Amino acid sequence: MAEIMANGLARRTLVALVENKPGVLARIASLFRRRGINIASLAVGASEHSDLSRMTFVAEGDPSTVGHIAKHLDKLIEVVEVSDITDNNVVWRELAMVRVRATQESRARVIQLANIFRVSIVDVGAEAVTMEITGDTSKIDSMITLMQEFGVEQVMRTGRVAMLRSALSQGGEDGEYGDQISSNINTLEGFDSGSV
Amino acid sequence: MMIKTGGQIVCEALVREGVDVIFGLPGGAILPLYSTLGSYPELRHILVRHEEGASLAADGYARASGKVGVCMATSGPGATNLITGLATAMMDSAPIVAITGQVNRGAIGSDAFQETDITGATLPVTKHNYLVMDTRDLAATIKEAFHIARTGRPGPVLIDIPRDVQAAEIEFDEAEYDKPVSLRGYNPPTTADEDAVAAAAKLINEAERPVILAGHGVIISRAFDELRELAENAQIPVVTTLLGISSFPDDHVLSTGFPGMHGMAYSSLALDHADLIVNIGARFDDRITGDTKRFAVNSKKIHIDIDPAEIGKNIKVEAPVLGDVRAVLNQLNPMVNQTTHTEWVQHIEHLKAEHPSLRIRESDDLLGQQVVKAISDATKGDALVVTGVGQHQMWAAQHYQFKNANSWFTSGGLGTMGYEVPAAMGAQFAHPDKEVWTFAGDGGIQMTLSEFATIAENKLPVKIAILNNNMLGMITQWQDMVFNKNFYANSYTGNPDFVKLAEAYGIKGISVTRENELEGAIQEARDHPGPVVLDFVIRAEENVFPMIPSGQSVEQLIEESF
């Protein structure tokens, strides 16, 4: 999952266990913002502890800066645990709802394709159907591409949720191993502050 | 159970934290708290003239005493005025607790009179902050705040308390004060992993040209004896960072100055020639490394630091050691072989002789360097020294010969002009019996000189040495050396007469314009029992040397030619 994107930025996945209190997200967002890291997706929800939430971030930015962000997050008092799981064996899923135009003529084919992808149809209207897709990003991407020919009216994606595989599991089609980012050093040009 | 107001709970919690001085200035939103403060004589409240003075004084107090500095302000403008001091403390890891008033709970978010979202505004400049919405949470919050401020990598913590939370009366159980702090997301390390220490010891024992880079972490951890033991045992030259000054005595044979942008040439060269840098509590700041790709490329690095996020942040490290400096050195020292490194130490001596960075040239006009040296000589390196930011700060760092541990207080990371007067005030409150000198710029001093009144009012015997070049000297230097002599917005033609100004506050003022007046004036100031302002009118067109221009490396080091 350690992707280096076309623009040279890195994309990494982090999972954090945080206090379920007001303002925690703002603290976290402030850390990302300060360092020019884009939060490509964020999923927050309850965890196994009643007073802690679990967050999955997909963060994009300068490779060394994103590579270091987990350490900064860990300094926040309200972040109880954080790991950069980019290079770990993880299982991860994303959910998307996609509303596709489906007229009388095309509806049968839309539904057929949905079935092939094991996607469920959750709402059917006169002119469109809404499907629910769960899977890895590429599965969702290809489903959406496939549906373009019918007309994609709306897409709503949750962003990744990720979990480390348990010790005995053998990994799966989406348990990717990424390349380690080669350096742990800030490589930004003009690193000196240049100020008096 | 007793009935208590929020204000009383705050005061009692502060007493239990051992607070003896609070720097603050009241306003509507914090008046309920102020109305109880007077009933607690243990809490000496110092009424400042500007809230920035309060936060910077708390910073100076904290660094000098090793205790948590406390400041207070009202909501809105009072709270925002604290911010520069909080940012200063954040950058240099100084423990501060700031308490601010907030508008009533019901008015929060309504753009009420003097409402500022101060927890939002201070997110990036505090280690942590709180908005306390329930009087019952006050005691625990204050305890937590002090714990967070002083432990691990210290830093500022802000507690914002709505007016009605201060005023509310609740049934209160004293046992609340004694509940232990438990924060599952906060477990700063103390001792280090044995293997990490062993790896570091191995590198030290194998090194032929080791240098210790002693940083502020040594001072924060009060590891002066442990540092000295390591250096002496293996005969390792010690360079300090700007903030590590006074972690190791300047008159020690192994003392090798401070490196970097305005450090001594022999310090920067020592780092460059080394085969091992033992970084003890320094964060490889860009004023030391310059171009990170060309910094000390011949050496391996050990980095002892309490903050995991500092390790590998700027410079690749072969042996990271996560822990408190003192605890780690106690683990490390027994594993380090006694050696001499004779040739290497001789090489360093040679560098010192070849590059006499502290030589002061002859001059008809008074030089800032001469002033610092004269004060250093007169006080025999025994004073607590504070500075502003700029050329005078660099000359103070270079030419004052520090004898005592933790006797140098300067704003390094934020470079806060205006630090000189309030921080000196804080240091003097921390050590009423010690001699405190502050080196001020004529620029910086005008940012916070409203605190002259506070100094006079409290009869603090601070000696304020203005190195008056009638300009923003450091700006002039950059325009001269980096911006092709394109001088602009750098000179102060309308400076006040600082002697008269001092006298207006009832402070003794002395003007000095010639080198031969130095000794007498300094003696007169030292003999005077109260505060003194010395206006040293120094040569204006004077640059600080050595200099490694921003983002460059030791190859571009510029030295003064004689």
Ligand SMILES: Cc1cc2nc3c(=O)[nH]c(=O)nc-3n(C[C@H](O)[C@H](O)[C@H](O)COP(=O)(O)OP(=O)(O)OC[C@H]3O[C@@H](n4cnc5c(N)ncnc54)[C@H](O)[C@@H]3O)c2cc1C
């Ligand atoms: C005009 C100007 C010029 C400057 N020029 C120079 C220059 O030439 N040379 C120079 O050195 N600096 C210079 N500075 C200062 C520079 O900007 C930095 O502030 C300074 O180098 C930082 O020193 P430090 O890393 O020791 O301290 P800090 O920034 O305070 O860092 C302390 C480090 O120690 C760690 N630490 C804290 N407590 C502990 C503990 N108990 N145990 C273990 N680790 C701990 C922290 O996590 C941190 O990593 C200049 C500043 C100004 C304003």
Ligand SMILES: Cc1ncc(C[n+]2csc(CCOP(=O)(O)OP(=O)(O)O)c2C)c(N)n1
């Ligand atoms: C609050 C603040 N504003 C601006 C600066 C940028 N700055 C750095 S040094 C300097 C000049 C300081 O002048 P002065 O206090 O007279 O000291 P000198 O350099 O002349 O010794 C300035 C403006 C700063 N560090 N802090």
Ligand SMILES: [Mg+2]
């Ligand atoms: Mg000046």
